[in-house]
Amino acid sequence: MRRVEHVMGFPVSLRIDDEGDFEPAADAVFAWLRQVDVRFSPFRHDSEVSRYGRGELAADELSADLTEVLGLCEQYRAATGGAFDVRLPGRNLDPCAVVKGWSVQRAAGVLSAAGARRFCLNAGGDVVVSGGPWRVGIRHPEQAGRLCAVLAVTDAAVATSGRYERGDHILDGRTGRPATGLLSLTVVAPTLTEADGTATAAFALGPDGPAWAAARTGCEVFAVDTARRTVRTPGLPVAA
Template sequence: MLAQDEAQTTDYGMGTVMEHKVYGKNAKEALKAVMAESVRLENRLSRFVPGSEVSRINDSAGLRLEKVGPETFEVLSRAVQYANDSQGLFDVTIGPLVDLWDYKHSTEAPDAARIKRVLPLIKWADLLLDPSEQTAGLKRAGQSVDLGGIGKGFASDRFLAVFREFEISSAFTNLGGNVAALGTKPDGSPWRVGIRHPRQDNRLLGAVSVTDKAVVTSGDYQRFFIDRGGKRRHHLLNPTTGYPAEAGLISVTTVADRAITADALSTLVFVAGMEAGLRLLPQFSGAELVLVDADWHIYLTRGLKDSFQAEQGLRVSLVN
């Protein structure tokens, strides 16, 4: 393929580093359209953008429902579905708890009494959606939606849709580790997506080969601090306890047809733990998992047996 048929960029948006590689005769135009789409989606879905649809929902909590566009309604509907499927282990009303932990500035866990006060606000069933009016709202004042566990996945799916509109059949997008691949590489080979080692910098656990798949990892090493007692306090919060999840896993990678599914599933399986996560997996058709425990033992679901390659010296077992 000729050099002019390739376009790539690394930029910052949606709160993370975004990398795109696009191959095809309309590559440069497609890339421009995706960059515009990222700005448009952030202005709708980010709770940190004043006036965004999610900000309006949060500002109106306990007061009224807000009219929202189709993208916001779709991602919130999906969030409710995943919450229902996981018995609340995935919950986008976790905003007040995320604010309390404040990983950008904290060095200590919040006071237990403050966590106890906030917990009743975390209730996915209080996210009210009216499909006939296309409105969304929160039942009680003080509640807030945070799309950190699903928004990038939704955006990745939208980016691939834009690429397809430009007749692109080979592309790769990476939003801060949320990877989505369109088709194969230009030479026809699968994309190889590396999975970071959760405890050793500049080392991979292995890589998974994919075509037309999303690969998303949730780990306790992505955003965390070590408190005075030496305890790792990571950003993957359990919405039922109010504390970082402690279910025996330090990294969960999901491979799925849609990035929104992979994004939500990696989060909820991390919170649920391996046993409960594997029980939930059949509800997510076609999804596969790479699970890592505290001993760096890797567990693969059987659908990845031929596509995952571990780094030398790491133990790998098949599950389910």
Template sequence: MTAAVTPAPSGGGTADGVTDGTTDAPRRAFVEQVMGMPVSVHLRGDVDSPAADAAVGQLFAHLRKVDEVFSTWRADSELSRALRGELDPRDAHPWLAEVRELCTVAELRTGGLFSAHTADGGYDPTGLVKGWAVEGAAAHLAHVPGISFCLGAGGDLVAGAGYGAAPSSWRIGIEDPRDRSRVAATVELTRGGLATSGTAARGAHILDPRSGAAVERSGSATVWGPTLLWADVWATALFVDPVAGAGALELAEPAYRHLVL
């Protein structure tokens, strides 16, 4: 799933399309290439504590483990081995079963606008794994006293705060999918997740599960709300069918908001 976020037009320091609008609190940033994409962590507050350093290390280790389990590019990943019948489900990492169940729930909630089933009858949970993985990684930061954070991965974002800390408000610039030099809108995110799905960055890679064909149109769909996992799923569903997706989202998840461009 793709996301397109660019720097908001004003505020404090920018990265991954995020500004916090302040300059007084200590800040710190970390970036690593994981799961085939740049992953950035932005902290405010008690950013130099040993607990903060340890949590960031655990966060990146979490994502590297997800890549070992789920990568569709690695022949030795557990998912690849399981799909080839070389790995007994009883010996597999429990994440595989967890994600498969989440994919089933996502297909039901979205009325079939999101699916891990491929047109040839195969299984590819990639559209759910990134949001699920990034949200799981961000949980390591939630235990750190005195910080607020924003974690960005390929454009998808999770914001929150550690133990006893007041969360920051992060301004997210949403890229215009038809003119990627322009910010089309900004969203304030304090806690929760934001995801964008579209074709501007990677072309027509999103399939309509109802037909098995790629969605060829331009544009994007952005969803934000309590969790990145479900924001990511719903962004895909709304890009596949903006009208049906919006109706299903409003019925199933009224706490989420969306923007279709």
């Protein structure tokens, strides 16, 4: 089965190659993602994230899900020395860089629990797959119609951070200014929670980001810097 819906501001596509009726599981996946958007969007005045950011909720009043997400954000903040930070001065609390991968990985768990063994869930270009290998392209950061590489991915996730879709939206928390030094950075990891968070945090680190991401357990990296040089780790699963 195949399905595409627009959720959380981007297209989410689901492909399941197994035999069986997975429509109920697909319904649950998209219902969950819509729920995440309502609860965690910093662009919704009444979301839990916005209410907490304005001080209307105390830490002990937060849902277990938001507590988990904020815990992940703090781990990345500490690991990058503050380059990744969802609490920048003068800006609203914005954990989207972690929420996306975390929520889509949770959705993949719904599919696995329903018995799906071979599927691809693509959320705005960040991908989690079961089974495989699946061929996943890494977009050229300056030419939309070209690919830098094609990966062969099995039971893993791929996430890319860059400025080609949304401009300089990733800020270096140490300076409050747009991160510099990289055009794009892709991470392959066991889960999309790890791949997405690591890719964004590494991009915020700038030139030091690829080495930092590569040192994290289970992560492989492909990056393009502003001098148009590429960096790739030896274990990157490049398709033949």
